[in-house]
Amino acid sequence: MKLKCLPEDFVVEEIAAVEPTGGPFALYRLEKRSLGTPEALQAIRRRWRLPQHAVCHGGLKDRHALTRQYVTIYRGPRRDLRQTNLTLTYLGQTERPFRSADIVSNAFEIVLRALTERQAKDVLNTVDVLATEGVPNYFDDQRFGSVGVGGDFIAKAWCRKDxxxxxxxxxxxxxxxxxxxxxxxxxxxxxxxxxxxxxxxxxxxxxxxxxxxxxxxxxxxxxxxxxxxxxxxRSLYVAAFQSALWNRLLAAWLRQLCKPEQLVPVSFKLGRHPFPTRLDEGQRERLFTARLPLPSRRLRDVDPQLRPLLETVLAEEGLSLADLRIPYPRDTFFSKGMRRAAVRPEALSAAEDADELYPGRRRITLKFRLPRGAYATIVIKRLTEVGRRP
Known part of the structure; x- marks a missing residue:
């Protein structure tokens, strides 16, 4: 199976609760191709000579893709901007900057290529069960791009004051x-x-x-x-470490929820994590109602059933919950909040056809929506790594 052969093979569009009703912030739709969000924002700042933090956005979108997202600029130019690989379309004015909470969901259109007949059949069969089984809400490999070849986290050394x-x-x-x-x-x-x-x-x-x-x-x-x-x-470095800890907490919780034969290990950049399959109704209800905390020193009143799991995950790093803080500077910190243990793709559809790039192979075009913060590539892992197994 091949993914992201063309930018158009991975299309992402923000669905946001934002309307131009007037105010000091210029609202734009940013469309970019084969360009990361930080690089696109830097190009905009350079072209319009804006200060570093002038452009506000709700989240990072994939580099190797065609993506559409919203951004705001305080007293920004009321016009469009077109450059190589990006288009900024002016939509009007808003009262406040755009932020991640404004994103309702992300819509995806993804093409899987170079599939054999058997692989295509396995994917289509698995699509039918995802509406009920969903996927574990792991942070995927894109979250950990700051982790170098040694696998060490910048924020871990920071927490230890090294x-x-x-x-x-x-x-x-x-x-x-x-x-x-x-x-x-x-x-x-x-x-x-x-x-x-x-x-x-x-x-x-x-x-x-x-x-x-x-x-x-x-x-x-x-x-x-x-x-x-x-x-x-700096915020990205902290988020990467916190996300890795949360992934390991979710993995430990799933091993507690499921029988060994209900879990399939799947490879990630930083190791292997279990994906649940063939859950009974009670397990499924627990999975989709569970919220796990983002590890942080600011975390209070941890669920008694979760605390031993979290303490074990941190002990493996030589840390305790009290260590999860950045002592300096004050504008860099671990986020506080809860994250769903699992999500269900909405409006999921799949269409099979001959692959024009790989003669003799099949392609499948997937369309679906996910809540803010969930990763489409986790859905792909579920379809291709778990679905093909007996």
Whole structure:
């Protein structure tokens, strides 16, 4: 099976509760192709000469896709913007900035390619049961793009107050997503780490070089150097670690809910997590009513049945709940909230046809909606990794 062969093979559109009723914030629809949300926002800021945090959005959308989402700009230009790989369409004015809570759901149209006849049949058979069985609401691999080749989390080192290690992971550790320029800059840091004058001399102008310039004057102040990283990146590092902990909590809870024969292990970037199958009515009801907390020091009144599971997950990292905080700066923190244990795709449909890109193979076009924060690629994993097994 092949996914995302073309940008049009993975289409995402935000369904949002927002209307242009007047106000100081310009509202736009952003359509982008083969471009990540951070890169698209940076292109908009550069073109219109906007400050770093001028553009507000509700969430990150896939890079290797065709996506549509909403953004707002305080007193932004009341016109459209068209550039390579992105179009910004002005929709009107709103009273406040757009935020993630405004997203009702995301609509997906996804093409699975290069399927054999048997694979296509397995996918179509599994589609029929997803309306009742749904999928576990894991954070998928896209959430963990900041995790480098060593598999260490920047925020874990940060929580342990190992500021130098956290900064090294953020600035110097290789990552499979690094492009050529990024690889060169990281290589310089690995070669010269600690010799900040030499690093500054060799690095190109960038936020990375600004951090190094600070260290040249304050050679051991890694704590404040971390705070010089862009706020959105710092928040992303914390979210990645928190999401990984939540995934492991959900996996432990599913092992408690289900019999071993009801669980199928599925591979993720950071390991394997169980997917439930063939649940009885009571299990299914528990699965779809359960909400699991996002691990955080601010968490209070943890369910007595969940607390041992959460403590075990954290102990495996050498941490306790009290450790899950970023001591500095104050604008970087672990989110507080609950997340559904499972979700059901809505308006799910599947259409099979000959694959024009892979002669002799089949393609399946899937259409469905998911609640805010749920990952379409988890649905794909359920259809292709679990559905094909007896």
């Amino acid at each position: 500021y130098e290690r956290a900064l090294w992971l953020a600035l110097a550790e290789p990552n499979v997503h690094d492009r050529a320029r990024e690889k060169r800059q990281k290589q310089i840091l690995r070669e010269c780490w600690g010799d900040w004058g030499e690093c500054k001399r060799r690095l190109e102008r960038s936020n990375r070089r600004s951090v190094v310039t600070f260290l040249a004057d304050h050679p051991r102040d890694f704590r404040r150097a971390l705070a010089l990283l862009p706020k959105d990146l």
